[in-house]
Structure formats: C-alpha cells, structure tokens
Amino acid sequence: MTTLPDSQTDGALFGNRFVTQEVPSRVFPEGGMSAVDAMRLVGEDLALEGDPARNLATFVTTWMEPEAQRIIAENLHRNFIDHAEYPRTAEIEQRCIRMLADLFHAPGETTGARTQGSSEAIMLGALSLKWNWRKRQEKAGRPTTAPNLVFGGDVHVVWEKFCRYFDVEPRIVPLQPGKYTIGPDDVAPHLDENTIGVAAVLGTTFTGHKDDITGINDLLVRLKGERGIDVPLHVDAASGGFVWPFLYPHSEWDFRLEQVRSINVSGHKFGLVYPGIGWLIFRETADLADDLVFRENYLGKTDATFTLNFSTGSAMVLAQYYNLVRYGRAGYTYIMRNMRANAELLADKLAALDLFELIGRDEEQLPLTAFKLAGDVPYDEFDIAWQLSAERAWMVPAYTLPPNAQDVTIMRALVKETLSREHVDTLARDIGEACETLARKGGAHEYERRKVLIGPGH
Structure with missing residues (x-):
C-alpha cells in the first residue's frame, strides 16, 4: 500500500513550501530549513524587485565582467583590515591609491584610504579638514569653538550629515532656478577665519554638472594672499572622478589647482565596480591630520588605520584594481565616450519630441540626460516616471531640486555601460508613448496637479 507524503514532504519533493506558507518575517525562527528552501525563499523576494539593467536612477555599477565577478566571489571571505594575514591585499590598496593620485595629478608623495563608498570618504576627508583647521587656529591663538563648512545645495546629503554628526556649522549656498551649481561669487560671502574648508562637486547628483571649481580655487588663493586665511578645497568627485579625466582631460578641477587638498571618488559608480568601494586621496601626506590615524597591533602586526568602520571585505578593493589594470586610460576613455555618445543620442531623441527642455547638455557633464517638461501639458514629470515604470519597467526618476530651486522638477536618465x-x-520611444498616453488620459497624480492648478490650501 502506498503512503501519501505529508505536506512538508510534498514541498520538498514537488516545490517550495512557501508557495502557501507565510514566510518568516517577524519572529526569530525556532528551526532552520534546507539550503534549497532558503535560497528559493530569498530568490522569490528578489523576483519582485526592479531590473538593474532598466534602473536609470542609480549611479551605482550594475554589471561587471565575468572575470571580475570571479575575483569577487573568490575573495568574499577575506577581511581587508587584517593586513598581517593578507599583506598583498593591503599592497593592492596602496597601488590603487597611487594610481588614483596620479590620475588626479598629485604633485608628489601622497596618501589616502579605501572606504565603503564616498559617504565614508567624505566623512573622513571633512574630519581632516576640521582637525587641520583646529591646528591652524591654535597656532594663531584663535578660538576653535565655531567651525563652519561651505558647500552648495547641489551636494549629496552626506555633507549635511557630517556637519550634524561632528558639530560643524553648515553654510549652504542655495541654488536658483536655472543655476544648479555654485561658483566663487556664491561662496565668497560665507568665508571667514572659522571656515574649515569649501566642498565643491564634480558631477552633481541632480544634473551631472560640476561646480566652478577653478573659480572657487582662485577665490581661495586670493583670500590666502590678501587676508592670510588658508581655506582648503575638497572636491567631491564621487561621480565625476572617473569621468572627467577621460572625457575632459584638459579641464582643471583636481590637484592641478593649488587649494585642492583632498578628493573623494566612488569606485562603485563610474569606477565600474559593484558596491561598495570608495576612495579618499590627499594632495600630500601632511593633508591627513595625524591625530586621526590610529595604530594597533592586535591582528598580528602594527597597522595604521584611518577608517570609520573596521572589518570589511577585500573583494571590491581587488575588483577595483582589476578594473584599473584591465582598462587603463585607453579602456576607461573608450567606455566613457560610448556612454557620452549614447547620452547625446538620447538627448537628441528627446529634443525631437518637442516636449522637453534639456538641462545643460552643452556643458561638461556626466554621461546622463537631464530634462524637464517645457510646455503646458495635463501631466507632470512624476506622471511620466510613474507611467514608464508601470508600463515599461523603466526606472527614470523625477525629483524637485534643492532650495531655492525647489519649484523646478526634472528627470534624469543615467546612461551607463549596459545601456546600448x-x-x-x-x-526614447517609450518616453514618447508614455507622454501620448498621459496626454489622452491625464496625469496619474491628480492631487498634486490640483494643488498646482488651484493653489495651496484648497
């Protein structure tokens, strides 16, 4: 006589028991499950997420070569911070730092660090600005109680986080409609002897442009010569640090400028590495405040550490080195030019629709297309983003700009290596069809549009 299996055995034989059972989500599980069940459970959750190839919102790398993926997979177990046991990984980190310092035209011996991304790099770089400012103040007999940091509204939120977490006054230069970056005239009124530094952006998140870094540097040079106030310049090149050297090699924004003392860059953006890897590079060793470097020996040898976290994987450091030696200047230039060519093509196609205004396409820019509606239509940019996602699974973000340009809404499509x-x-065809659909049926966000049409408070 054949015995019918119970439901749990059925699941093991014929499928997945979580087809009908609720998944563990609130209480720590009493027992475990098979490796296959756990793998399928996670896989079914991820099946509901967006396709990274259609994610044109993210700056982060979503594809690497199979050889790089193999290096990553084979080194996930290696703890980067353990230099005593993994000295070659530490050497590879230093090779990357030296190569990036060369790429950014460092004038001589320098130093730096790998980080979890540009957010950690910015925190560390800004801490060094604060420590070095404090030393200058003490040497001059001035108080050290009111540090401030100057940056534009076009920065990443991490700059405001730094100021809040480490007790520094943020002096934020507001943007203006039609002016989405900052320059020397914007910065000058905010500078004084308590300014620990100025942060300028190379490749903003909002429109992909750069601040007038050369103009800000020239202002700071004059300030030092005329008033004796030495204000360093940090360049937030999270997105642009792997773009400008290859697309705009003669554009001066890096250590070729006298007051640029530190630069951060995200390897996991246009450095073409999976998240998370970032880099902080100093102009020279003296720009890293020595008090921020800790020395410990409990991993087997004396190591100097300059990080906010401690243990982290080696895989992305090795993947970054793979890319640097795999592509070199010629390879990165080829890839960046392809991205720019496709970004220009997309801009041409959007312009041909006679619906959009292209944002700063004739300026130096990241490989992206930033655009906004130019005419009076019964829908807005948020409607287009929703329609593209619902109908075609494209993730093209719509967002408002920071103050005082908060009434401006734009869209942005990142054109990366995988966008053929x-x-x-x-x-471009899907954007046009989405607009045609919205023109027929009206926008998807009735409440927001009604507020615009009849005014707030109704």
Whole structure:
C-alpha cells in the first residue's frame, strides 16, 4: 500500500513550501530549513524587485565582467583590515591609491584610504579638514569653538550629515532656478577665519554638472594672499572622478589647482565596480591630520588605520584594481565616450519630441540626460516616471531640486555601460508613448496637479 507524503514532504519533493506558507518575517525562527528552501525563499523576494539593467536612477555599477565577478566571489571571505594575514591585499590598496593620485595629478608623495563608498570618504576627508583647521587656529591663538563648512545645495546629503554628526556649522549656498551649481561669487560671502574648508562637486547628483571649481580655487588663493586665511578645497568627485579625466582631460578641477587638498571618488559608480568601494586621496601626506590615524597591533602586526568602520571585505578593493589594470586610460576613455555618445543620442531623441527642455547638455557633464517638461501639458514629470515604470519597467526618476530651486522638477536618465544603442532607441520611444498616453488620459497624480492648478490650501 502506498503512503501519501505529508505536506512538508510534498514541498520538498514537488516545490517550495512557501508557495502557501507565510514566510518568516517577524519572529526569530525556532528551526532552520534546507539550503534549497532558503535560497528559493530569498530568490522569490528578489523576483519582485526592479531590473538593474532598466534602473536609470542609480549611479551605482550594475554589471561587471565575468572575470571580475570571479575575483569577487573568490575573495568574499577575506577581511581587508587584517593586513598581517593578507599583506598583498593591503599592497593592492596602496597601488590603487597611487594610481588614483596620479590620475588626479598629485604633485608628489601622497596618501589616502579605501572606504565603503564616498559617504565614508567624505566623512573622513571633512574630519581632516576640521582637525587641520583646529591646528591652524591654535597656532594663531584663535578660538576653535565655531567651525563652519561651505558647500552648495547641489551636494549629496552626506555633507549635511557630517556637519550634524561632528558639530560643524553648515553654510549652504542655495541654488536658483536655472543655476544648479555654485561658483566663487556664491561662496565668497560665507568665508571667514572659522571656515574649515569649501566642498565643491564634480558631477552633481541632480544634473551631472560640476561646480566652478577653478573659480572657487582662485577665490581661495586670493583670500590666502590678501587676508592670510588658508581655506582648503575638497572636491567631491564621487561621480565625476572617473569621468572627467577621460572625457575632459584638459579641464582643471583636481590637484592641478593649488587649494585642492583632498578628493573623494566612488569606485562603485563610474569606477565600474559593484558596491561598495570608495576612495579618499590627499594632495600630500601632511593633508591627513595625524591625530586621526590610529595604530594597533592586535591582528598580528602594527597597522595604521584611518577608517570609520573596521572589518570589511577585500573583494571590491581587488575588483577595483582589476578594473584599473584591465582598462587603463585607453579602456576607461573608450567606455566613457560610448556612454557620452549614447547620452547625446538620447538627448537628441528627446529634443525631437518637442516636449522637453534639456538641462545643460552643452556643458561638461556626466554621461546622463537631464530634462524637464517645457510646455503646458495635463501631466507632470512624476506622471511620466510613474507611467514608464508601470508600463515599461523603466526606472527614470523625477525629483524637485534643492532650495531655492525647489519649484523646478526634472528627470534624469543615467546612461551607463549596459545601456546600448538599441536600449536608447527603445527608451526614447517609450518616453514618447508614455507622454501620448498621459496626454489622452491625464496625469496619474491628480492631487498634486490640483494643488498646482488651484493653489495651496484648497
């Protein structure tokens, strides 16, 4: 006589028991499950997420070569911070720092650190600005109780986080409609002897442009010569640090400028590495405040550490080195030019729709297309983003700009290595069809549009 299996055995034989059972989500599980069940459980959750190839919102790398993926997979177990046991990984980190310092035209011996991304790099770089400012103040017999940091509204939120976490006054230069970066005239009124530094952006998150870094540097040089106030310049090159050297090699924004003392860059953006890897590079060793470097020996040898976290994987450091030696200047230039060509093609196709205003496409810019509606239509940019996502699974963000340009809404499509010419053609066609659909049925966000039409408070 054949015995019918119970439901749990059925699941093991014929499928997945979580087809009908609620998944563990609130209480720590009493027992475990098979490796296959756990793998399928996680996989079914991830099946509901967006396709990274269609995610044109993220600056973060979503594809690497199989050889790089193999290096990553084979080194996930290696703890980067353990230099005593993994000295070659530590050497590879230093090779990357030296190569990036060369790429950014450091004048001589320098130093730096790998970080979890540009957020940690910015925290560390800004801490060094604060420590070095304090030393200058003490040497001059001035108080050290009211540090301030100057930056524009076009920065990443991490700059405001730094100021709040480490008790520094943020002096934020507001943007203006039609002016989405900052320059020397914007910065000058905010500078004084308590300014620990100025942060300028190379490749903003909002429109992909750069601040007038050369102009700000020239202002700081004059300030030092005329008033004896030495204000360093930090360049937040999270997105642009792997773009400008290859697309705009003659554009001066880096250590070629006298007051640029430190630069951060995200390897996991246009450095073409999976998250998370960032880099902080100093102009020279003296720009890293020595008091921020800790020395310990409980991992087997005396190591100097300059990080906010401690243990982290080695895989992305090795993946970054793989890319640097795999591509070199020629390879990165080729890839960046392809991205720019497709971004320009997308801009051309959007312009041909006679619906959009392209944002700063004739300026130096990251490989992206930033655009906003130019005419009076019964829908807005948020409607277009929703329609593209619902109908075609494209993730193209719509967002408002920071103060005082908060009334401006734009869209942005990142054009990365995986967005081919065929994809650009399809995306442009899908945007046009989304606008046609919205023109027929009206926008998707009735409440927001009604507020615009009849005014707030109704």
